[in-house]
Amino acid sequence: MKHVVVIGGGVAGIETAAQLSKSGHWVTVVEKSNQLGGKLNDWHCLFPDFSLAKEQLDWLQSQKHQADLQVLLETKVTSVNRTNGRFAIETSGKDKLEADAVVVASGYELFDARRKEEYGYKIYERVITSADLEKRMNNGELLRTPEGAPNRVAFVHCVGSRDEKSGNHYCSKVCCITGVKQAIELKKLSPGTEIFCFYMDLRMYGKHFEELYRTAQEKYDIQFIRGRLSEAAEKIDKSVQIKAEDTLSGRPLKMNVDWLVLLVGMEAGTGTAQAASVCGSRCESSGFIATADEHRSTNLSSQEGIFVAGSCTGPMSVTDTILHARSAACEVNDYFQKLEKSWL
Ligand SMILES: Cc1cc2nc3c(=O)[nH]c(=O)nc-3n(C[C@H](O)[C@H](O)[C@H](O)COP(=O)(O)OP(=O)(O)OC[C@H]3O[C@@H](n4cnc5c(N)ncnc54)[C@H](O)[C@@H]3O)c2cc1C
Numbered sequence: 001m002k003h004v005v006v007i008g009g010g011v012a013g014i015e016t017a018a019q020l021s022k023s024g025h026w027v028t029v030v031e032k033s034n035q036l037g038g039k040l041n042d043w044h045c046l047f048p049d050f051s052l053a054k055e056q057l058d059w060l061q062s063q064k065h066q067a068d069l070q071v072l073l074e075t076k077v078t079s080v081n082r083t084n085g086r087f088a089i090e091t092s093g094k095d096k097l098e099a100d101a102v103v104v105a106s107g108y109e110l111f112d113a114r115r116k117e118e119y120g121y122k123i124y125e126r127v128i129t130s131a132d133l134e135k136r137m138n139n140g141e142l143l144r145t146p147e148g149a150p151n152r153v154a155f156v157h158c159v160g161s162r163d164e165k166s167g168n169h170y171c172s173k174v175c176c177i178t179g180v181k182q183a184i185e186l187k188k189l190s191p192g193t194e195i196f197c198f199y200m201d202l203r204m205y206g207k208h209f210e211e212l213y214r215t216a217q218e219k220y221d222i223q224f225i226r227g228r229l230s231e232a233a234e235k236i237d238k239s240v241q242i243k244a245e246d247t248l249s250g251r252p253l254k255m256n257v258d259w260l261v262l263l264v265g266m267e268a269g270t271g272t273a274q275a276a277s278v279c280g281s282r283c284e285s286s287g288f289i290a291t292a293d294e295h296r297s298t299n300l301s302s303q304e305g306i307f308v309a310g311s312c313t314g315p316m317s318v319t320d321t322i323l324h325a326r327s328a329a330c331e332v333n334d335y336f337q338k339l340e341k342s343w344l
């Protein structure tokens with residue numbers, strides 16, 4: 001029986017671990033927080049089908065009961081040393097593990113919207129991020145004003161992505177469709193609320209995304225304005241005045257909204273930096289872990305026997321993360337088979 005250590009217990013880590021244990025391997029998941037599930041613990045319902053994040057997570061986790069799998073919570077891997085094809089691993093909990101392969105599934109972190117000072121996040125009461133909105137919806141907390149449901153809500157796309165100033169040149173892929181999904185959810189809760197989405201361009205790359213975008217316009221009357229927000233300012237009644245340029249008509253635009261939602265992007269973050277560093281895996285300039293090849297070997301890192309799964313390699317949806325995790329498990333099995341053949 002082979003032993004695989006998986007670093008990170010989000011969607012990618014859980015699915016990789018489940019697949020590997022189904023193949024007959026013993027798996028240890030090392031998760032730094034106090035629970036499995038990663039970001040999905042905070043999401044309410046998922047694009048593109050509005051299925052509950054909790055249900056998806058329960059399903060993913062239900063696989064682990066059949067499995068030969070141990071989970072170390074509130075633990076980090078502190079050292080990884082490879083000798084004669086085997087890994088000696090130490091953790092912050094002083095565990096000493098021996099493993100035949102390692103899978104890094106340490107995920108991403110949210111862009112800190114305070115870095116875009118012009119939007120007033122954490123300064124103005126009614127400026128929140130898409131992640132904050134998900135958490136609110138998960139807790140049944142609605143967006144309100146003292147008068148009741150908001151009259152107007154605006155979403156800002158590309159906050160911390162495709163942006164020279166924040167140093168992130170890449171597209172975070174999931175925020176356009178997250179904005180569409182959240183705007184529809186708000187409309188379902190309060191049909192009278194006017195919703196405006198300010199975008200540079202819209203990237204509806206996935207299955208059913210374009211259809212959802214059409215539904216947002218045709219059924220829910222959500223307005224999409226091509227324009228970049230230059231600033232936001234809080235008014236005395238706590239509403240937010242925003243200034244933008246409508247780049248299609250070339251006209252400046254000023255609008256008062258009750259809530260401003262910033263669609264924050266995905267960054268590799270300190271968790272992935274730490275995991276990559278102890279494993280000696282190379283990272284790209286974006287901070288995400290570099291893979292051996294962009295087409296054929298997207299689960300191989302720069303180190304033999306160390307594999308990667310999920311959004312630690314770049315922004316991706318839950319659907320793509322599950323697929324990437326499954327292919328990571330296939331690559332690990334392939335690696336073990338090749339090792340066995342080389343010993344014959
Ligand atoms: C606002 C927002 C909304 C979204 N909504 C949707 C949606 O509706 N539908 C959809 O398909 N996708 C959605 N996504 C994308 C979704 O969140 C990701 O696809 C998914 O979380 C990726 O899973 P992961 O396991 O790769 O990473 P994560 O969820 O980030 O999990 C990584 C895990 O690794 C742990 N970890 C990190 N570093 C270490 C370390 N060094 N040692 C040990 N453990 C570590 C973390 O604590 C975490 O538990 C959304 C993203 C955002 C930003």
Ligand code: SF4
Pocket residue numbers: 157158159161162170171172173174175176177201202203263265
């Ligand atoms: S998915 Fe949309 S909002 Fe997100 S970075 Fe890409 S273009 Fe911007």
